[in-house]
Amino acid sequence: MGLEQAYYTSCEAGLRGTKGFQMNAASSGLSPTDLTYLERYGVYLPPLSCPTMPATPEELALFPRNLAYYKLPDGTAVLSRSQYLGQDYSRRFGNFFTHYVVSRQAAGLIGKVNPVFAWEAPFWVSREAPQSQLPLLESLSSGSALNPETMRTFLAAGDRRSHLPNFLAAVHAALSSRKRLILVEQDEAIARWIALAALALPNSLLAELSFSTYTKNPYNMDVLICGTTADSDFAFSPAEIQHQYQVFDFVRNRFSPPPPQTRFSVAAAEWYAAGDFQEAADFKEFADNLQGNYQAGDLDALVVLYAFIRNQPVGDQEVLDSVNFLIAKGLVGHQDLLNTATAALCDLPVDNRAADRVAGALFSAVLSAPGTGPEAREDATRFYVDWAVQRLLPGATPETFASLAAAFARHRVPPPAWEAARTEIVRWLENPPGAAWLVALIGFLQEVRILPGFEAAVLAGVRTTLWPRLDDPQVQDLLGSIFEAGTLPGLDDLVVGNVLTSGRRPEGLDPLESLLSRPRTRERLKELAARRGETAMVILLTARELAKSSDKAQATVKFLDAPGLPAGARLTAPDLDLLFHQVWRSGMMLPRDARTLLDRRPDLLSHPAFCRLLVQGLLRSSDILNPTGETRELLQKLREMATPSGPARAGQSPAVKLPPEVQGCLELAAWPQRYEAAGTAGDRIQALKRILYLLPPENAGARSSLMRFVLVRYLSSDSHGAKSSDFLADLYALDGELLLASLPGVIETVFNKSSLSPGQWVPLFAFLHRRSTEEPPNRHIDDLYKQILPHAYDTLPKHVKHLLDGMLSSKSDWHTPWETWKKRPSLINKLSGGLLGR
Template sequence: MNLAQLHYTSEPPGPDGSGFRFTAVSPGVPAALLREAEQLIGYEPPRDAPSRPGPQELAAFPQALSLNVLADGSRLLARSVYTGADYSGRWGNFHAHAVHLPQPAGSGPAVGELPITAWGSPQWATATPEAGAPVLAAVPAPGRLDRAALAAFVATRGPWLAGFFADVRRLGEDPDAPQIVLVEADSEAVARWIMLACSVLPHQRGQWLTFTTYTRRPQLARQQIIGVVPEDGPSLAGQEHRYRVYDTIRSTAPAALEPDVWADTAARVWQAQRQDLVAEVRRLAAGPYDAGPLAALALAADIALPSPGRTAAADWVAGHRDALDHVRLHALALALGRPAGDRDPAEVAAAGRLLAALDGWAPPAVCEPLVALTLTEAVRTGAPPADLPTAGALGAAVRGRLATELEPGLRAALDGPAVEPGHPAGLLRVASVLGVDVGDLLPGVARQLALALLTDPEGTYGSGVRAALAELPVLRALVLDRLDSLAAGDPAAGRRLFERTALRPTAADARPHLRMCAEAATAPASAAADRVGTLNALLAGSGVSLYAEPLVLRTAMRLVWDGEPPGAGEAGLVLMAAGAQVHREAGTWELLVRAAVRAPAGDAEAAELAPELLGQFQEEIPARLRPSLLLLELTRNLRSGPAGGGWVRQVLDLRSLDPEPGPRESAYAALCARLLAGDRPDSELRALIESNDAELLAAYRAQARTPAVRDRLRLDPGYAADCFTVWSSQPQAGPAWQEARTDLLDGVLRPAVRSLTPAELAEVEQSLAQLGGRWADEFRGWQRPGAFGRLRERFAGRRSGSAGGSGTAGGDGG
C-alpha cells in the first residue's frame, strides 16, 4: 500500500508572501486533492490561548486529529498542532501532517488498524522533515495505549455512554443523523470517545467514521463526530436538530431519542472492562446492532443487565443455542434466574422460550435455573405461561426448596381473584410440578373455570387451560361436573362452548347435560327439519333414562327449540313420547302449554293438544293460560266432537279473560262455521244476533266469505234460501247485526244469487215457499234492482211497530 504524505505549515512566509503552504508532498499527488485538503487541515488556536506560549503551555494546546472523506471518495487522515506564534507575532503558527487513504469510503479492510488509533502515534511530525514526504506503507502506527487511563475515562463518562453509542449507531444507519459534538477540555478525551465509538461499530464502518478531535468552528465542520473546547460548546445551543452535544464540563447530555438495548448493553460491557466481548460478538452470526448476542455474552460474563437486555439475550439464544457452549449457557441461565426487581413480562416469556429450546438438549443443570425462574414468576405474577416445565425438570433439592418458598404465594394466588380466567388452572399446574398439595382449593378453581368457559369459551380455553385439563384429571372431573350443572341451567351457553372450542366430554364422562350440549353443537343442519327426531337423538345420547333424570328432557328441549315452545304438533308428539309425569318433574309442561296457546289461528293440532293438557296438567296450568286452552278445546269440539250448548256464551265469557290471539281467533272461526252450517242450533244463532258483539259478528261475516260458504250458496238452493231468511231476520236487533246482515245480503248472497240460472233461482224460491209466510215474495222483490233499499226501509218500519214479522230467527234462519 502506498499512502501519500502531505505537510502543511504557516511559517515562514514563502516567496509569494503567504505564510500558508504545503512544504512537502509525496510524488504524484494531484493539485485538486491539495486544494481540497488545504480547506480541511487548518488550525485555529483556542480563543483564550496565550499569544506566545511557553513549552509547557504549548503542550496543552488541543490537537486536531481528523478523518475526512474527499470528493473522489478517498479519505484524508490528518493531524494539526499548534507550534507557537510566528516570528513577528502577527499570526498563529501550526503544522499539519496528513496521510491520503486512497480506498473509497466504505471499502476499507475488514481487519487492520482504524484511523483513530493513529492518535498519539510517534510518526506524526510537528515540522516538515528534512527527508521530505516519502510514501508510507501503512497508516501511522498506533500510539501507546494506556488501559488504566481508558478505564478511568469510561468510568467517569459512564452516564453518557449508552446515549452516545445510540447516537453513533444512528450515524451508521442514517446519512442525515445529527452530528455528535463532544465538549472536552482535553482533545485526547475526544479521541477516546471516538475510539469507543469505533470499537462498537463494524470494523469497516469504523474505517470511514469521519471525525475531528478539535475545531474552533463546529458550525462549519462536516465530520460526523466533532470535538470542541468548553468555550465553544455554548455556541451550539438551540440547534438540537443538527447536533447531539455531550458537554462533560457542564455535565449535560442530550435526551435519549428512544430506548436502545444494544447501546445500553455495549455501555455496560465497556464499564465492566470487557470490551473484548464487543470484538467477540462480531464473530457470531448477527446484525451489527443486534442486542441479543452482545447481551448473551455479557450475561454469561456475569455483567448485570436490565430486563430489556436480559430479554434480548434469552430470545437470541433461544434461536441460536449452538452459539454458546454449555459453560456459558449455564452462566447465562444463572444470570437470568437471579432475583430481579425490574423483571417485566417480556423477559419471563423470553426465558420460557429459551427453556423450551434447551429442554432435552442442554444438560439439566443448564435448564434448572430457567425452570425455577419460570415457576417463581408464575407464582409472583399469578399469570403462569402456557408452556410450563414438567416435574422432572427440577432436581429433588431445588424442587423441595422452591415448594417451601412458593407455597404461601401459590395458595394466596389460587384463593384470590385472577387477572385472567385461565390463570388459576395454570397455577394448579405449577403446584403439580412443585408437589404442593392444594386439593382444598380445587373446587373453587373448578367453579371459576367452568363459569369462565361458559361465559367466554374462546378467551378462556387457551393452551394453558387445555394443558391443565389434560394433565390434572381431578381438575377436569370437577370442571366437567360444574359445567354439567351450569349447562342444565343454560343449555345454549353449553352448546356455544362446544361450538367454539375443542373441549369434548369422553364416553366415560357420565354428564348427560354436557353430552347433549356437545352433540347439539355438532348436529348437522338437516337436524332442523326433524326437531322431534333431533330431540330423541339427544335424549338417547345423554346416557341416562328420562325417568331416572327427568331434567335432561328440559335441557334437550331447550337445545332443540332454543327456549321457545315447539310447534303444537311437535308438542303433542313430545307429550306422548315422554308422558305427563316426566314433563311435570322436568318443568317442561309449560313449554307444551305455550306451544298450544301461542299457535296461530286455525292450527288444528293446537286444538287437539289443548284437551290433553287440560286433563294432564290441571293443577299446574296457571289461570292466565286456562282460558286459551278452554277456547282451543271448544274449537275442537265445535269442529269434530260433541260441543254441548251455550257456544256463543262460552266464547264471549272466555274472551273476557284475555286469552291469546290464536285460540280466540280459532274459536271464533269454529263457532261461526257451526253457525253457518245446516245443523246449527237456532238458539246459538239467536245468541249471536242478540249479542250485538262487533268482533264476533265480524268473524261471522269473514266466515261467510270463505270459499266453502260461497260454493254452497251457489250449489245448494235450500242453503241459499236458509241464509236469506236468517240474514233478513231480526229487524229489532242492534246496529252491529244490522250492519252485518246488510253486508251479508249485499256482499255475499247477492253475488251468489246473480250467478244462478233461472232454474236454480226457481229452486231457491220453492225452498222459501216451503218455509211459509212471505219469504218467496220478499226474495223476488229483493232481487229487483233498487228493491233492496225499499225492503230495508220496510224492515226499518217494522222496528218502529210490531216486534213480529214475516220471519223470526227462531223459526227460519240458517
C-alpha cells in the first residue's frame, strides 16, 4: 500500500491559498487536521552559530539536516526530512523545506524502510511541487551513507566506542521508561548513533524509537532521541544531565550517569566493536521472523534465544528465562526454537528443580497451543517423556507422580510415546526403591493408560514388593483401582486368589478393609467368586456390606429373601453361620434386630448361630432383669423352646440344641422372685452372686439396677438389725466398686422417702466406719463416710438422733468412733461456714 506525503515550505502557491509558510502540496488522504499537526513538527529553526544569510553552498552545508520519525496523537507514523534552503520566493532568508512521508500504521512505514536509514535517501524532495496534490509513494529506499564501512570508521573515531555500550543501554531503557536521550554532535553523526540502535531492534520496537537528528529546541520535540547542537535552547542544567535526561554531548563532553547494562546492550556493543554489523541485522531478522509484538523488556530474552540458535554459550538461568519467554510469548510452535530450547534444557544439571518446572511448562504449552503442528507435538512429547523418565520419576514423590500423570493424561500422550522408555520402566517395576514408590509408579502408569503394556513387570513388582505389604491401605487402594478396571487379568487372579484364601477365616479379610471398602471392587469380587462357584465368598463379601448398613436386620432379611448366589447354590447351615457372625461381629444381636429377623423368618430360631447371637444380645440388654417389649417376647420364645409341651410329632424337626446361656437368660428374667424367696441374708447373697455371675460385666446398666434394688430393699427394712452390717460386707465382697457407686444414690432415695431409722443407720455406719480405716484410702468411702452420711445425720429428727446415740454410745466398742464421727462438720456446715467466713 502506498504512503501519503506532503511538502511544507515558504511558497507563493500552496494549500492555504496565500503566500508564505504553508503546505505546498499533499496527498489527498491527508485531512486538514493531519496537515495542522504535521506543520507543528516540520518547523525548522537553524542553530545560532550558522550564518544568517548564507550565500554559498559551503555555507548552506553548515545547516544541520533533520531526519525525524515520530507519531501523531492518533498513532499515525511520520517520517520527515527538513533542510534549510536559505532564501524563499521573495529572497527572504530563513526558508526551509520539510518533506513528510505518512503511514496510518507504523508497520506500513517500518515495513518499507528502517526510518533512520532513510538518511539522504533518494526519495526525499527539497523543491516545491507545481501541483497541489501529491501521489502516493509506493516504495522507499535507504540512503547509502549509513553503510557498514562508514559505520566502522565512525566508531573508530575519537572515544565513541567507549560510549557505545552506555548509549545502547540508554536506548533500551528509554523504550520502556520513556526517558529521553539528548545527543549533541554533527547531524550525520547523530543519525549514525541512532542507526547503531535501530539496526538491531525488531520492527515492533523500531516503531517506538522516535527520533530527530536536529532540533533547536529539544523541549518542543517529543521524541526519544533528540539531536541538537551545543548552542541550542537546551539548558544542560545539572538536574537535566544527572536526572531528567540521558545526555550524550560529544562536543563539550557532558554525559549523564550511565544506565545499567542489559543483555541486549552488551551483545550489540560486542557485535559493533567487532565490526560485525551483519550480526545485528541477523538478530533483527531473527526476532522479526518470530512475529511477536515485543516490548523493551523482551529484548534480553530475544538475545538469549538468538544465542541458542547460533550455538553461543548462555547461562543456566538465562536458559530458563528464555524458555519461559518462549512460553509466555506463544513462540513454542517454532520448530527450530523448540528443538534448541529442549536441547538447552537437557544440558542443565539434573538437580535443577527450576528446570523441571520449566520443562513441564514447555511441554504443556506446545501441546496446548492451537496451531502446533504434529512434528512439534511429537518432539515436545518425546522430550518430556525422556525428561520424566530420566530426571523426575527416579526420585519422584507421590505428588510428583500425580502431577506428571495429570499432565500426560490431559494432553493424551499416546502409549507408543513411552516405547523408548520401556527398558527403564520395566527395571523400576521389577526392582523398585520402595513399596510406596512402586505404588506411585504403578498408579502413574495406570493414569497415563500404558499399564497393560507392562503387565508382566507389574505383576512381578506386586508379588515381590507390594504383596508382603498388603495391609497398607495405599497398596490396597492401588490394587483395587487396577482390579476394578480389569486391565490386568494376571492381577485379577492374584487378588481373587488371595481374597478367597483369606476369606476362609471370618477375620481373615479384616486387613483388606481398604480394598473391600471400594464398592466396585466388592462387586467384581462377588462376580468372579460366583463365576468360580465360591458361595462362601459371595456370602462373606455381602455380609461385610450388611454389617455397615444402618439397619442391619432389615438388610439381612432382604438378602435372605434373594441371596443372589451362584446358579444352583443354596444357603446352608455353615453359610448362615458365616453370615450371622460377619454381620454381627460384636458377638451379639440386639433384641430389636432379632425381632425383625424372626418376624420374617421364624425358622431362624432353630439355627444355633442365630440363637447364640440372640442370647448374647439379651444378656447385654438393659431391661433383661425387668423384661419389656422385644426382650420379653424373645424370652418367651426361648422359654417355649426350652420347655417343649409334648413329644415330637412325626415329620417335626428334631429338637433344637439351645445354647447353655439360654437358661441364664431365663434365670435373669425371673431373679426378683428368686431373691424374694430367699429366707436368710446368706441365701440372698447367694442369689445375688448367681445373678451377677450371669450378667456380663459390660451390661453395666443392668448390674447397677440390680445393686440399687438390693440396697434399697436392705436399707428400707428394719429386719436386719445392728448385726446386719455383715450383709453390706458380703455385698462389698461380691462387687465393691459397684456397691460404692450405687450407695450415694440409694441413700438419697431412701432418705427422700423417709428418714433412715436407727435400725438402718447402725449397720450402714458400722460398715462405712470399718472401710474408712482400711488402706489405701478409698475416695468413694471417704465421700460416703465424711460427707454424704453426715449430711443425712444432720437432717434426722431429734428423737431419732437421741435413739441412735443411745444405741451406739451404750456399746463400748462403738462409743468412741461414734462420738468422734459426730464432731466432723457436715458438708452443709462446711459450705455454710465457708460462705460465712468461719
